[in-house]
Amino acid sequence: MEREMPENSVVVNLKQFERSRRAQVSAEALSILHGCRDLLIEGTTRVLTRQSEAMENTLLAMADRSPLLDTRNSYYSAQGILNTRANELLSACKDAYCQTFNDFAHNREKPAGGELLELSLLDDQDFEITLVIDKATSRLRYNCAEELVALDARIAHLLSRSDLSENDSPLGPRVLCEALLDGISRMQLEQAIRIVLLNQFDLVLTTELAHIYQSINRYLIDRGILPDLKVGAKSRAQGTAPNSAGAAGPAPAMQGQTGGDMFKLFEQLAHSGSAAGGGGAGGASAGLAGFSLLDSLGQLKSGAMMLPGGGRFELPLLEAATIQNVLRSLQQSPVMQAASPLDAVLVDAVAMLFDVVFDDAAIPDHLKAQIARLQIPVLKAAMLDRNFFSQSNHPVRRMLDAIATLAVHLPDNEAGNARLEAISQVVSRVLDSFEKDITVFDSAAVELEAMGSLLEETLEEIVDASLQQDIAQIKQSERAELAPVIVHDFINRALNKEQPVVDALREFLRRDWAQLLTLDYVNEGEQGAHFNSHVETMRELVWSVQSKADMDARLMLVRILPGLLKRLREGVAEIDLPQKLSDRFFATLVILHANAVRPNAQPVPLPDITPEAIEELAPAPTAAEAATSEPESEAAPEVEDEFNLRARALNKGDWVEFHYDDGTFRWARLGWASSVKNTYLFSDQDGMNSFSISQLRLADKLRRGEAVLVERKSITESAFGKLMNLFRQKLGHA
Known part of the structure; x- marks a missing residue:
């Protein structure tokens, strides 16, 4: 609702003046505009119809994972709407968009709720809806940046409207998102369900909307609307291919030179009028004479920014737990009408940096709130030092990266709260002391990096000490699992085919000595002293019963035999071998050694013992011992x-x-x-x-x-990688 101005008022209602100044859209332009409208809304509803089942599956999965009953019910309700009323829903969205589009085409203004003359406090529900619309719009615009640069320019040219902002374009993401929400609201659904559905629509369109905008750009080119503008009409695969000439590109530049190149890119973008915000017709003007955005940003520290003509602007108050991109508020404010096009580009670039940071799920909200406090200082630093956008080790970027890195060291306890308070104090010092000296950020970055290094080293020491017992238990458990296979292998190598061994000795090693080797391996591992000693005893035992044809071998047996027998007796005692089995084994061993030293004589027969007698004397084998006879087959x-x-x-x-x-x-x-x-x-x-x-x-x-x-x-490296590609695409350099 507009207020009538007194007849003697010297105040000009800019909205009425601007409306009266607009030219009526010609019939030819209106026809082309309607064609664009149909391509957008038909393409959108077609995509949403095709992805309806996928959205249902996503909502069901989200409902299954949600711990909150209300949230789970919202997901189920939204899924039910898509399942039973999808056609009705999409038809309502289409009608809402067409109505919004027709209002624009016939110069009918938006409802008075958005008038700047009548400010009112938003309730929680309205504020939540606004945030959802803002986030959906930002995501779609980010993913369709190249296409929208060209489309905005063509629509402005078609309508002869140099003042047409990106959020007012009838084909832009914001108008589309608002119309989709309006259509969803016509279904008389609860707000939580409306938000869930809009988020699902937004996620689907994020990957599909660029193709629709490409088709609209081609449609406009075919009708002679800025056909020489080469961006926005080709698919990304084609549009991003390097030129065949000079594909290798220039040689890498020094960092300072690269910063200059990036700044030249921003200057070109500002001159082309692609930046969001002020700059006047085509974005080519130098902003309002006498106004410096950089100088004016300092006023926000103490309160409001004074605008030319006596106006005031205040940013939303950022409290301790607030996560809000206030630079987006700055972009939509009257301030940008006075700012230069280059300033508008820089504000947009830094705002996009914080969009990426705030969307990073790996950074907890309480840490994002600290980063959010730095938005205005970071913007000032970016305007002061062009290397901010190109140098990964720039002090400002190092500080932001250092804060993000500390996320893993902020547990939800007293220690974590103390560390968060220390970070907050560093941020506060930057806010209090930064004017134009970038070294303020360097000092803060050094302090935060030192904090991170100290926490990492301390945690490393604590973990190394606290995990020792767990590591020992896991190693022992793993050795117990591997022991049957390892022991079986060692025994097989000792019982090689070149040294034939009588069955009695073979049975002793596989049934009895294997128990001792298993215990040693589980307790100490393959490198353990006891394990290796008992393996060597086993090898000596096998050698000792082989035929000794020469005197040297016999003398060697005489020398080692006392020690061998001593170790064998200690071993069988350690595994508690029944006395009768032990006595029978050593009696058999005496005969085997006697036969070994007289190979040409008739061997002394071994005492007979039946398998049944051995089973009666020997204890039942454990599962691990039984496994030594046959190794486990390897899992697939x-x-x-x-x-x-x-x-x-x-x-x-x-x-x-x-x-x-x-x-x-x-x-x-x-x-x-x-x-x-x-x-x-x-x-x-x-x-x-x-x-x-x-x-x-x-x-x-x-x-x-x-x-x-x-x-x-580095969060800034990742964010600026996306940012630079986006701005290069805007100028067709990618």
Whole structure:
């Protein structure tokens, strides 16, 4: 609702003035515009119809994982709407968009709720809807940036409207999202269900909308609307291919020079009028004379920014737990009408950086809130130092990366709260002291990096100490599992075919001595002194009963025999071999040794004993002992996939986020990995609690989404990689 101005008022209602200044859309332009409308809404509804079943499956899966009853019911209700009323829903969305489009085409204004003259407080529900619309719009615009640059330019040219902003374009993502929400609202659904449905529509359109915008650009080119503008009409695969000439590109530049090149890119973008925000017609003007956005940003520290003409602008208040991209508010404010096109590009670039950071699920909300406090200082630093966008070791970027890296060291306890408070104090010092000296960020980055290094070293020491007992238990458990196979192999090598052994000795080694080797291996491993001593005793025993044809061999037997018999008696005592079996074995051994030293004489026969008698004397073998007679068959190898490869590639010190059925999650640090059975031992953020998991089980959790690898890479490097590609695409340089 517009207020009538008094007749003697000297205040000009800019909205009425602008509306009266607009030219009526010609019939030819209106026809082309309607064609664009049909391509957009028909393509959108076609995509949503095709993906309806996929959205239903997604909602059911989300409902199954949700720990909250209300949230789960919202997912189920939204799935039910898609299952039973999808056609009605999409028809309502189509009608809502067409109505919005027709209002624009006939210069009918939006409802008065958006008028700047009538400000009112939003209730929680309206605020939530606004946030959902903003996020959906930002995601779609980000993924369709190249196509929208061209489309916005063509629509502005078609309508002769240099003042047409990206959010007011009838074909833009914001108008589309608002119309979709309007159509959903016409179904008389609860707000939670409306938000769920809009989010699902947005996720589907994120990957599909660019193709629709490409078709609209081609439609406009065919009708002579800026046919020489070469971006936005080709598919990404074609549009991003390098030129055949000079495909290798220029040689790498020094970092400072690269920063200059990037800044030139922004200057070109500003001159082309592709930036969001001010700049006037075509974005080519220099902004309002006498106004400096950089100088004015300092006023926000003390309160409001004074605008030319006496106006005031205040950013939303950021409280301790607030996560809000205030730079987006700055973009939509009257400030940008006075700012230069280059300033508008820089604001958009830094705002996109914070969009990426705030969307990063690996950064907890309480840490994002600290990063959010730095938005205005980071914007000022970016405007002061062009190398901010190109140097990965820039002080501002190092500070942001250092804060994000500390996420894994902030457990939900007293220690974590103390560390968060220390981070908050560093951020506060930057806010208080930064004006134009970038070294303020350098000092903060050094302090935060030192904090991270100290926490990492301390955690390493705690984990190494606390995990020793667990590691020992896991190793022993793994050795117990492997012992039957290992012992069986050692006995087989001792009983080689070149040295024939009587059945009585073979039975003793496989049945009795194997027990001793198994105990040694489980307790000490293959390198243990007892295990190796008893293996050597076994080898000497086998050699001692072989025929000794020459005097040297006989003398050698005489020398080693006392020690061999002593070790054998100690061994059978250690395994509690029944006395009758022990006596019979040593009696048999006397005969075998006697036969060995007189090979040409008639051998003395061994005492007879039936298998039944041995079974009566010998204790029942354990499962491990029984397994020494036959090794376990190897399990079939696991089918390789990306999740197995990810699990196998983990290194000590890597972090994994584990999700549980009740909706909770925890971060765990890999403290040790077994090379024997591929068992991983993780500890919590304090290093005080631990748990083990096999590599295959971890891969399965990764596959199911119950575990997520925490990538501790530079958040600014990742964000600016996307950012630079996006801006290059805007100018057709990709």
